[in-house]
Amino acid sequence: MHQRTVSIMLRVNEGHGNQPYYQAVVAANGSIKPSYALIRGKPVCRQDGVYYLRYRDKTGKRHYQFAGTDPKQVRVMQLQRQHVIAGEEMGLPAVDPPPAARPKKVLALEPPSVAPLVNPQAPPADASSNRLAMAPTVDKFVREMTAIRSRGRAYGCRLQLGLFLKTFKKAYLDEIDDDDVIAYVAKLRERNLSLRTIANYCATLNAFLRRYDYKDRVKKRFVPKPTEKKVCAYSAADLKAIFKSATPEEEILFRFFLGIGMREREVMFAAWRDLEFERGLFHVTEKLDAGFTIKDKEERLIPIPSGLLAQLKKRYQKRTHERWIWLSRSEEPAGKTCGLPRFHRMLRSEMLRRKGRCARTPNRRSETEAGTDQHG
Numbered sequence: 001m002h003q004r005t006v007s008i009m010l011r012v013n014e015g016h017g018n019q020p021y022y023q024a025v026v027a028a029n030g031s032i033k034p035s036y037a038l039i040r041g042k043p044v045c046r047q048d049g050v051y052y053l054r055y056r057d058k059t060g061k062r063h064y065q066f067a068g069t070d071p072k073q074v075r076v077m078q079l080q081r082q083h084v085i086a087g088e089e090m091g092l093p094a095v096d097p098p099p100a101a102r103p104k105k106v107l108a109l110e111p112p113s114v115a116p117l118v119n120p121q122a123p124p125a126d127a128s129s130n131r132l133a134m135a136p137t138v139d140k141f142v143r144e145m146t147a148i149r150s151r152g153r154a155y156g157c158r159l160q161l162g163l164f165l166k167t168f169k170k171a172y173l174d175e176i177d178d179d180d181v182i183a184y185v186a187k188l189r190e191r192n193l194s195l196r197t198i199a200n201y202c203a204t205l206n207a208f209l210r211r212y213d214y215k216d217r218v219k220k221r222f223v224p225k226p227t228e229k230k231v232c233a234y235s236a237a238d239l240k241a242i243f244k245s246a247t248p249e250e251e252i253l254f255r256f257f258l259g260i261g262m263r264e265r266e267v268m269f270a271a272w273r274d275l276e277f278e279r280g281l282f283h284v285t286e287k288l289d290a291g292f293t294i295k296d297k298e299e300r301l302i303p304i305p306s307g308l309l310a311q312l313k314k315r316y317q318k319r320t321h322e323r324w325i326w327l328s329r330s331e332e333p334a335g336k337t338c339g340l341p342r343f344h345r346m347l348r349s350e351m352l353r354r355k356g357r358c359a360r361t362p363n364r365r366s367e368t369e370a371g372t373d374q375h376g
Contacts, residue, residue, distance in 0.1 A: 004055060004056050004085045004089070005055065006053055006054070006055045006078050006081045006082050006085065007023065007053070007054040007055070008023075008024040008026060008032060008051060008052075008053060008054075008067075008074055008075075008078055009021040009022065009023060009024060009037075009051070009052045009053070009054050009064070010022050010023075010024045010035075010036075010037035010046060010049040010050070010051055010052075011049060011050050011051075011052055012037065012046045012048055012049045013048055021052060021054070021064065022037035022038060022039050022046075022049075023037060023038045024036070024037055024038075024051065024074075025037060025038060025043045030075060031071070031075070032051075032071035032074060032075060033071075034071050035047050035049055037049060049069075050066070050067075050068070050069055051067040051068060051069060051071070051074040052064045052065060052066055052067055053065040053067050053074075053077060053078055053081055055081055055085065058088055065077070065081070065099070066099065066100055066102060067100050068100040068101070068102075073100065077097065077100065080097035081097065084096065084097065111142050111146070111151075111154050111155050111158040112158075113135070113139050114135055114138045114139060114142070114158060114161065114162045114165055115135050115139075117135075117162040117163075117165045117166055118134070118135050118165050118166075119165060119166055119167065119168055119169050121169045122134070122168060122169050122170060122171055123170070123171050124171065125171040125172065126171075129172075131172045131173070131174060132172060132173040132174070132212060133171060133172060133173075134165060134168060134170070134171060134172065134173055135165065137173055137212065138158075138161045138162075138165065138208070141157065141161070141208050141211060142154050142157050142158045142161070144211075145157050150293070156204070157204055157208070160200075160201045160204045160205070161204065161205065161208060163184070163187065163188070163201070164184050164205055166187070167180070167183045167184050167187045168180055168184075173209070173212060173214060174214065176209065176214065176217050177217075178219065178222065181202075181205075181217065181218055181219070181222050182222055184201075184202075184205065185198060185202065185222055185223070185224070188201055194226070195224045195225070195226035195227070196226040198223070198224055199223055199224060199225070199226055202218055202222075202223045205218055206218040239258065242254065243255075252308075252311050252312075252315065253267075253326060255307075255308050255311065256270075256308065256312075256325075259304065259305045259307075259308040260282055260302050260304060260308070261302070262282075262284065262302065263295065265292065266284055266294070267326065268292075268326065269287050269290060269292040269324075270282075270324070270325045270326060271285075271287065271323050271324060271325065272316060272319065272322070272323065272324075272325060273323070275304075275312060275316070275325075277309065277312075277313060277316075280303060280304045280306070280309050281301050281302065281303060281304065282301070282302045282303075282304055283299070283300075283301055284299055284300050284301075284302065285299055286299070312325075
């Protein structure tokens, strides 16, 4: 068996989705030359590089561990990983060292202007006119959404109204007519968007126009009406098959979804302080410092099934984080790694295997609530 070593790699961005790993430049005494990597046999400075540790586990599987951009911290993490490997080879229980903190992606205070999205065939607006020019008015509306709603909502409005600007060949707000709305809907259909998404985009356009007292410009007959799907409960046999193929971590997460019936983001930001073990209740609360707000601004109490409550008590005693119940690899709230996408895939595979029912996935809170009574 080959000797297990821990190498320091520098990952750089070459463009077009190519992000290769290169050997970092390390001196004989172990010190790292900041931002330098051996590229084609020569040391090259790459300021955009991020350090990773490359090593193999007991089974020989190769791993790349994020280590940040600080060379001193990277060297410490390398030594920690080497100690873990040495302990494993001596048969000692392995305890993973703490991961490096990943930089948080911060949205700009305000979305960028929509001016670059204006249709090139649209005539320029007269600066001396009192009429509302399209692009500046959209920018103003997006800034208002940033102030009174959220930056996420503001970016959504910019995306949706920006698509309208690409089809709009006029300069002023008061020039919008039926042909412009029809052209917008046709553009959305060309992008293969669902009827529900098209209806939502048209609702944003209508809200924008109503904000400036232009009502009834987006007529109902122009907006496709999506079919309301009927929600059906999964049987106990369906859920039993899923739990059978899940890992212990996935099983308790899926039971949390099904037993409490919360929305996906509510599960992602579930905290230990929200649990009331004595009364068997879960408090759905907002976490403004983490960027989480509750839909409809409605905090609520949810009873926890007894079986799930016992599992959560055991998990609390062995918790790995003082605040969050479900964690991502970067020790942050679970995000998209919270497990529901895997639940979707497992459930679809099981439905296709049985061939007795069409494959469905629970994409609404009511569908996860539907299994609550059957599988607490």
